Amino acid sequence: MPKLPTAHRIALLFNGNKVFDREVMRGIASYLSSTRVSWDLFLEEDFRFRLPGIERWQGDGIIADFDDPAVCEALSHSQLPVVAVGGSYEDETCYPSGIPYVATDNYKLVRLAYDHLIEAGLTRFACFSLPEASVNRWAQEREKAFSRLVQSDHMAAEIYRGQSTSAPAWEEAVNQQIQWLQSLPKPVGIIAVSDARARQLLQACMMAGIAVPDQVALIGIDNDPLTRMLTRIPLSSVEQGCEEMGKTAAHLLHQMLGGARLSSTRILVPPSGINVLASTQHQPFNHPHVMQALHFIRQYACQGIKTEQVADYVGISRTSLQSQFQQEIGRSVHDEILRFKLDAAKTILVSDGGNIGDLAIRCGFTSAQYMHAVFKRELGCTPREYKERTLQAATNANANVSVSTSEAMPRNKRLSEDD
Numbered sequence: 273m274p275k276l277p278t279a280h281r282i283a284l285l286f287n288g289n290k291v292f293d294r295e296v297m298r299g300i301a302s303y304l305s306s307t308r309v310s311w312d313l314f315l316e317e318d319f320r321f322r323l324p325g326i327e328r329w330q331g332d333g334i335i336a337d338f339d340d341p342a343v344c345e346a347l348s349h350s351q352l353p354v355v356a357v358g359g360s361y362e363d364e365t366c367y368p369s370g371i372p373y374v375a376t377d378n379y380k381l382v383r384l385a386y387d388h389l390i391e392a393g394l395t396r397f398a399c400f401s402l403p404e405a406s407v408n409r410w411a412q413e414r415e416k417a418f419s420r421l422v423q424s425d426h427m428a429a430e431i432y433r434g435q436s437t438s439a440p441a442w443e444e445a446v447n448q449q450i451q452w453l454q455s456l457p458k459p460v461g462i463i464a465v466s467d468a469r470a471r472q473l474l475q476a477c478m479m480a481g482i483a484v485p486d487q488v489a490l491i492g493i494d495n496d497p498l499t500r501m502l503t504r505i506p507l508s509s510v511e512q513g514c515e516e517m518g519k520t521a522a523h524l525l526h527q528m529l530g531g532a533r534l535s536s537t538r539i540l541v542p543p544s545g546i547n548v549l550a551s552t553q554h555q556p557f558n559h560p561h562v563m564q565a566l567h568f569i570r571q572y573a574c575q576g577i578k579t580e581q582v583a584d585y586v587g588i589s590r591t592s593l594q595s596q597f598q599q600e601i602g603r604s605v606h607d608e609i610l611r612f613k614l615d616a617a618k619t620i621l622v623s624d625g626g627n628i629g630d631l632a633i634r635c636g637f638t639s640a641q642y643m644h645a646v647f648k649r650e651l652g653c654t655p656r657e658y659k660e661r662t663l664q665a666a667t668n669a670n671a672n673v674s675v676s677t678s679e680a681m682p683r684n685k686r687l688s689e690d691d
Contacts, residue, residue, distance in 0.1 A: 273618035280529055283314040283329060285336035285343060291467070291496040292376075292514055293337055296357055299518020300335065309526055324496060327336040333529055342405045344368055355521045355526040359410035360540050366409070372528070372537040374521045376512050378410065380542045382463060385491045386508050388546055389461030392489055392554040396460040397422055398430040400449075400473050411465040416494070420497035428457070437472060440477055458487040459554065465570040467499040467509050474503050474551065483567035489554040495547050504571045506549035506619065513541040549619070551610070561586045565605065572587060572613040574636040579605040593641050615639060621659045628655055 274529070279405075284300065286293035291331060304311060309658050314331060316322055318624040323346045331352060338356035347354050348368065356368055360375040367373050388454055389397060399418040402411040419429040432452045435445040453476060464470035477484050484505050492499070495511035497676030528534055550570050557563045568585045582605050583590040590605075597605050617635040629640040645657050 279312055281314060282311045282525065283331050283334045283405040285334060287337065288638055291494050292512065295514030296518040299515035300522045302515060303519040328602045333525050335525055335530040338368060338587035339410050353525060355525045358412055361413055362416055366572060369539060372524050372534045374517050374524065376541050377542050378413040379541040381493055381510050381512060381628060382414050383421060384543050385463045385493065386421045388491060388552060389489060392461065392552055393556060394459060394461035394554060396457055398432065398456055398460055398462045400464040400469050401433045401463060402469065403429055403433050403436055410416055413427060414465045415587055429507055438524065446476050446479065448552060449473060450480040451475060453480060453482055453488060459489065461489045464490065464492045467494040467496040467507065470507055471499050472506060474505060474592040478504065478571065483563050485552050485554040486557065486566065487551065489552045491552050505551055508549045508552040509547050511544045511547060513544045517541045557600050559600055561588055561593060562596050562600045565593060569609055569612055573609045574616050574634065576636040577609060591653050610646065610665035617655065618644060622653055622662050
């Protein structure tokens with residue numbers, strides 16, 4: 273009978289309420305399923321770590337989110353092998369001493385968002401951050417990255433931190449956000465340090481009647497599916513390489529459990545891409561009526577609006593609005609509504625799936641048959657075929673990335689520099 277691999281008891285100290293932490297844990301799970309590693313994982317029942325008593329935990333190793341200063345303090349003198357996961361820092365002294373560290377590259381996250389806004393044709397930029405605090409160090413690092421980028425282009429760094437969101441201060445916080453948005457020269461591209469902050473600012477734009485993305489193009493960081501569901505205008509977002517971070521952290525701990533000394537190892541993981549949606553699809557328009565109409569369509573297309581309702585909102589005749597649409601964007605108001613509904617259906621099909629009939633109603637189509645006909649006419653396939661084709665393409669891409677990563681890891685000098 274073959275010898276079974278030694279089972280190790282590993283604690284994962286993460287907050288499952290955060291998309292960053294969930295995706296890192298997904299990467300750890302992916303590493304375990306793709307190797308012969310045998311780990312018994314310790315997690316709190318609600319996936320939120322609790323530090324009191326962790327020093328008495330009788331296990332073999334720990335992977336933890338070190339963006340929380342309390343975690344750094346609690347594990348700084350741990351006798352167990354520890355791998356830290358968190359954000360990157362400009363100041364090298366901010367990294368924990370003697371602990372291998374896997375970081376999301378904050379500079380490259382912001383750089384990708386900034387370059388995307390430039391490609392969208394924007395020339396003014398701002399950053400929406402979080403109040404300065406030890407638990408928000410990652411946000412302050414993204415501020416620094418933003419400042420470096422805009423200053424290198426000889427512009428002033430416009431940064432607004434606002435308040436942390438809480439029920440008692442919600443109305444005051446939103447009013448302050450609106451005042452800040454109204455003070456900015458338009459059009460402007462805004463990078464929010466997280467999707468949660470981006471969602472708040474998007475809501476403030478809706479309340480103030482500020483057109484997104486025509487006056488304010490907004491991009492977040494995290495690519496959080498829940499945030500996308502909670503916004504009327506789909507939010508563009510930079511996708512962190514969190515799953516790759518989890519795989520890398522698990523690989524490091526695996527090596528340490530085998531006797532490797534990796535105390536000075538530090539690995540920065542770049543972002544994996546941008547999910548470009550309506551909030552940054554900025555186009556300059558000569559007709560303000562077109563901008564107003566698009567703002568209305570982006571918010572309400574999936575509620576089944578008609579051309580007449582759009583014209584009523586703008587305050588001009590249907591004929592005049594149709595003429596301006598043809599001049600500006602080369603298609604009718606009806607076609608623009610249909611295009612937006614189709615984009616929404618494509619996104620939901622791949623991310624959520626579900627019943628086709630329910631999806632059609634959710635995206636503003638009058639019936640599943642009509643949505644089916646639109647897919648066939650515009651994309652040459654049925655909704656189900658589109659989903660299968662897109663998921664298969666993603667699977668093939670992930671397989672290629674996994675192969676190249678697994679081949680590269682043993683040769684990565686940073687992973688074994690202290691062996």
